[in-house]
Amino acid sequence: xxxxxxxxxxxxxxxxxxxxxxxxxxxxxxxxxxxxxxxxxxxxxxxxxxxxxxxxxxxxxxxxxxxxxxxxxxxxxxxxxxxxxxxxxxxxxxxxxxxxxxxxxxxxxxxxxxxxxxxxxxxxxxxxxxxxxxxxxxxxxxxxxxxxxxxxxxxxxxxxxxxxxxxxxxxxxxxxxxxxxxxxxxxxxxxxxxxxxxxxxxxxxxxxxxxxxxxxxxxxxxxxxxxxxxxxxxxxxxxxxxxxxxxxxxxxxxxxxxxxxxxxxxxxxxxx
Amino acid sequence: xxxxxxxxxxxxxxxxxxxxxxxxxxxxxxxxxxxxxxxxxxxxxxxxxxxxxxxxxxxxxxxxxxxxxxxxxxxxxxxxxxxxxxxxxxxxxxxxxxxxxxxxxxxxxxxxxxxxxxxxxxxxxxxxxxxxxxxxxxxxxxxxxxxxxxxxxxxxxx
Amino acid sequence: xxxxxxxxxxxxxxxxxxxxxxxxxxxxxxxxxxxxxxxxxxxxxxxxxxxxxxxxxxxxxxxxxxxxxxxxxxxxxxxxxxxxxxxxxxxxxxxxxxxxxxxxxxxxxxxxxxxxxxxxxxxxxxxxxxxxxxxxxxxxxxxxxxxxxxxxxxxxxxxxxxxxxxxxxxxxxxxxxxxxxxxxxxxxxxxxxxxxxxxxxxxxxxxxxxxxxxxxxxxxxxxxxxxxxxxxxxxxxxxxxxxxxxxxxxxxxxxxxxxxxxx
Numbered sequence: 132x133x134x135x136x137x138x139x140x141x142x143x144x145x146x147x148x149x150x151x152x153x154x155x156x157x158x159x160x161x162x163x164x165x166x167x168x169x170x171x172x173x174x175x176x177x178x179x180x181x182x183x184x185x186x187x188x189x190x191x192x193x194x195x196x197x198x199x200x201x202x203x204x205x206x207x208x209x210x211x212x213x214x215x216x217x218x219x220x221x222x223x224x225x226x227x228x229x230x231x232x233x234x235x236x237x238x239x240x241x242x243x244x245x246x247x248x249x250x251x252x253x254x255x256x257x258x259x260x261x262x263x264x265x266x267x268x269x270x271x272x273x274x275x276x277x278x279x280x281x282x283x284x285x286x287x288x289x290x291x292x293x294x295x296x297x298x299x300x301x302x303x304x305x306x307x308x309x310x311x312x313x314x315x316x317x318x319x320x321x322x323x324x325x326x327x328x329x330x331x332x333x334x335x336x337x338x339x340x341x342x343x344x345x346x347x348x349x350x351x352x353x354x355x356x357x358x359x360x361x362x363x364x365x366x367x368x369x370x371x372x373x374x375x376x377x378x379x380x381x382x383x384x385x386x387x388x389x390x391x392x393x394x395x396x397x398x399x400x401x402x403x
Numbered sequence: 404x405x406x407x408x409x410x411x412x413x414x415x416x417x418x419x420x421x422x423x424x425x426x427x428x429x430x431x432x433x434x435x436x437x438x439x440x441x442x443x444x445x446x447x448x449x450x451x452x453x454x455x456x457x458x459x460x461x462x463x464x465x466x467x468x469x470x471x472x473x474x475x476x477x478x479x480x481x482x483x484x485x486x487x488x489x490x491x492x493x494x495x496x497x498x499x500x501x502x503x504x505x506x507x508x509x510x511x512x513x514x515x516x517x518x519x520x521x522x523x524x525x526x527x528x529x530x531x532x533x534x535x536x537x538x539x540x541x542x543x544x545x546x547x548x549x550x551x552x553x554x555x556x557x558x559x560x561x
Numbered sequence: 562x563x564x565x566x567x568x569x570x571x572x573x574x575x576x577x578x579x580x581x582x583x584x585x586x587x588x589x590x591x592x593x594x595x596x597x598x599x600x601x602x603x604x605x606x607x608x609x610x611x612x613x614x615x616x617x618x619x620x621x622x623x624x625x626x627x628x629x630x631x632x633x634x635x636x637x638x639x640x641x642x643x644x645x646x647x648x649x650x651x652x653x654x655x656x657x658x659x660x661x662x663x664x665x666x667x668x669x670x671x672x673x674x675x676x677x678x679x680x681x682x683x684x685x686x687x688x689x690x691x692x693x694x695x696x697x698x699x700x701x702x703x704x705x706x707x708x709x710x711x712x713x714x715x716x717x718x719x720x721x722x723x724x725x726x727x728x729x730x731x732x733x734x735x736x737x738x739x740x741x742x743x744x745x746x747x748x749x750x751x752x753x754x755x756x757x758x759x760x761x762x763x764x765x766x767x768x769x770x771x772x773x774x775x776x777x778x779x780x781x782x783x784x785x786x787x788x789x790x791x792x793x794x795x796x797x798x799x800x801x802x803x804x805x806x807x808x809x810x811x812x813x814x815x816x817x818x819x820x821x822x823x824x
Contacts, residue, residue: 217699220697417616424727459760
């Protein structure tokens with residue numbers, strides 16, 4: 132499935148603990164993310180997935196253990212070095228987090244203007260190119276308030292990839308989206324990752340949507356990694372909690388995102 | 404980009420209006436226009452009593468403001484009030500000019516009035532005015548008036 | 562007995578909380594000042610915020626200034642003419658405005674018009690993760706979002722106060738000279754004789770600068786510190802107006818005691 136030969140690891144999380152005050156969020160979490168892959172970190176709400184993303188992004192520092200991105204230990208970087216590394220990362224926030232006082236165009240152009248001295252015409256071309264990639268070139272003059280949730284997420288995605296990052300992180304990219312938008316975002320994540328030669332981490336609780344597009348999966352619960360494997364391995368696994376988690380929507384007494392799953396794949400199949 | 408220009412224009416207008424208001428306050432409302440910029444020379448004058456005279460009160464001659472009261476102190480040798488006047492360099496006064504403390508209206512502010520003498524030599528920086536007249540203190544005036552009335556009354560009865 | 566200790570505990574906890582918050586706010590101010598370099602190199606960021614904080618407050622400031630000045634004219638005339646000194650109306654109007662009402666009322670209006678808007682905007686940016694997103698894009702939100710708003714407030718406030726005072730004097734002139742018929746010459750000349758540039762006008766400007774710093778500081782801090790929820794942001798907005806107004810009045814008392822003690 133990976134289109135780019137995955138040899139070394141871009142992100143290495145080694146035995147990381149993290150606590151807010153006295154509340155333990157992560158305990159002994161270790162995971163490796165290979166270059167070029169799309170990796171999902173799955174788990175129910177409140178299990179520490181988003182915290183893990185923030186640790187990788189360097190917004191938080193682990194209380195124990197090490198987070199390495201591109202061979203650099205996050206905790207040992209100075210403020211400037213961490214900012215320099217972040218320029219090569221992109222993060223899509225849960226609800227897009229578009230700057231509400233700027234148009235879509237300015238949102239996508241934001242990083243180019245902040246970090247580069249590119250001439251106006253070149254920024255113009257780049258922005259329209261990025262918006263074209265998410266299919267919203269026509270909406271470049273709109274303000275974020277005029278966009279639907281799915282469109283806002285796509286504009287935010289265009290902003291995330293504005294500087295062609297080596298690592299793209301997605302925090303619940305499917306949350307609160309209708310199935311059509313969900314499918315569109317899912318396809319975009321895969322396509323952009325392969326086109327940019329980037330590495331992607333998706334944090335989600337949307338099993339069905341994620342399993343269809345990622346290369347590797349970590350399943351978390353209550354601050355620890357329960358299991359890992361490729362989507363096929365997980366589907367074939369007979370561990371009870373994995374079955375419950377992966378097939379929850381059909382097997383268990385507590386269906387997991389049941390209505391969204393069938394409809395989404397159904398519609399996507401018809402679209403294709 | 405049109406929007407950006409309009410915004411810059413508004414901000415420019417806003418700052419200009421603010422500075423204009425400050426200038427208006429300084430020039431029209433305050434006394435910056437009438438003084439400060441002009442150079443002054445200092446002249447001393449001793450008074451028996453300055454009444455309610457305050458620092459920065461105007462110094463007038465023939466009704467025209469020619470300076471300000473620079474400083475007020477108490478002279479421990481003569482037991483008088485020692486007043487320093489800052490007078491605009493443009494206005495020269497004869498050496499025998501006299502100073503009076505006057506009141507604008509019955510209850511108005513007090514100021515120093517200068518009356519020019521006839522001496523051909525002009526006042527220099529640091530000179531002292533020899534002829535001074537103190538402030539009129541209302542209580543003194545009333546008691547004088549009563550005293551003279553009483554004196555008149557006793558003369559009449561004789 | 563338990564009621565007393567409970568009350569004391571409560572009081573202690575509140576006091577400690579307040580001191581904590583003040584310390585946090587002070588560190589935040591320092592951080593803002595240290596990250597203000599971008600405001601100089603890219604002044605257009607500040608200019609944009611001056612538009613929102615200053616230009617959009619213009620109407621309320623000018624109209625209020627005019628009305629306050631006109632009321633001063635009416636009330637002042639009524640009092641002064643009893644003592645036969647209605648010609649001092651200009652002095653009364655100008656001194657009240659320049660020394661006190663200009664900076665204070667403009668400050669209060671600024672706190673409720675611009676301060677609350679700044680808090681709400683920053684709080685919303687935080688609640689919708691815009692600040693976090695900016696940080697992940699390697700752009701420091703304090704330098705890019707907080708500092709320009711802070712400096713815009715500090716710059717706008719003295720200008721607004723000056724406009725308020727200027728408008729007020731004009732209002733007093735309208736009522737006193739045009740409407741009531743106080744002599745125009747003595748209105749202006751007595752005013753000019755009594756209002757000192759350094760003692761009165763400059764001190765008024767200093768006051769308004771201090772108020773500008775206080776209001777902007779409180780507004781950006783409350784916004785940045787707001788809990789990232791709808792209630793959190795609305796609560797922070799209210800706190801900005803209350804805290805900023807009280808600070809203005811308290812600071813005004815202290816500054817007045819320092820500045821005009823002699824005169």
